Amino acid sequence: MKIDVLSLFPEMFTGVFGSSILKKAEEKGAASYNVVNFRDFSNNKHNTVDDYPYGGGAGMVLKAQPIFDAVEHLRNENKSKKQRVILLCPQGERYTQKKAEELAKEEHLIFVCGHYEGYDERIREHVVTDEISLGDYVLTGGELGAMVVIDSVVRLLPGVLGNEDSPVKDSYSSGLLEHPHYTRPYDYKGYKVPDTLMSGNHKLIEEWRMKESLRRTWTRRPDLLDHIELTKQEEKWLEEIKKENELLQ
Known part of the structure; x- marks a missing residue:
């Protein structure tokens, strides 16, 4: 370019x-x-x-x-x-x-x-x-x-970023904000990485990331959800997130 x-x-x-x-x-x-x-x-x-x-x-x-x-x-x-x-x-x-x-x-x-x-x-x-x-x-x-x-x-041009998945999974690329990230150490000053990320179960990890992406979008930029067509599973997760939030209030 x-x-x-x-x-x-x-x-x-x-x-x-x-x-x-x-x-x-x-x-x-x-x-x-x-x-x-x-x-x-x-x-x-x-x-x-x-x-x-x-x-x-x-x-x-x-x-x-x-x-x-x-x-x-x-x-x-x-x-x-x-x-x-x-x-x-x-x-x-x-x-x-x-x-x-x-x-x-x-x-x-x-x-x-x-x-x-x-x-x-x-x-x-x-x-x-x-x-x-x-x-x-x-x-x-x-x-x-x-x-x-x-x-x-x-940064979106082919070959520019080291990981070709990076621009695809960025915040806003999917219409949602990106999920939280963690790295070593597992325990820092008593603050621990979510157990799901340590499980080694890739399916559960992917589901956790998707749900947390929905949670972050709903709590920080709910307006973005007005422009996204969610799957049935995502709609179910979103309802769970809303109920979890109600219990915390």
Whole structure:
């Protein structure tokens, strides 16, 4: 996968792309990164990329021309690939694991990171294919949002993670939050690992994990259950969990 980022602060990405899983993905040839300062595409002598909003108001607005030209340049460099152009902005769709899985199937992603008050609307209308928001809050710019999306997408690419089951069993991949994890020692300060995990019975262990995943989702993010079709066994476990919770109250 080829990943291009348009940013006024390209230095912010140096440590991110040169570390951990993102670095490994590049070393394995699964992903390549290119950060472009779209100020370089400004067509005025002062290299400005923003201007006052028509109609007045606070703040500055990113001009259409530099971003139009920067995206066109990247498209011309990669004519054999279909691009998804992603705008990071508070008005975009809320980012989910499902969206990450969708984007991981693409060959070329272009991220547009804005600053100031907003974007000239013509960027949204004629350049962008996707608008993404991390949540109901506002960041100084789109760079941190782009880093989050890129990290969540790249880790899903084939061969990037050491264990191919890891992304499949992550929280949200199944629609549920992930079950609890334990490792050695068995007894730490009197806090012991659940006996089922020590039993060696793989069927019981898998059932325990599924039930605990349901429990964690119901107690922490019950809204997620509204979008999942549970099996009859899972529905039975969920009823057991609710009854167990009633007894504890």
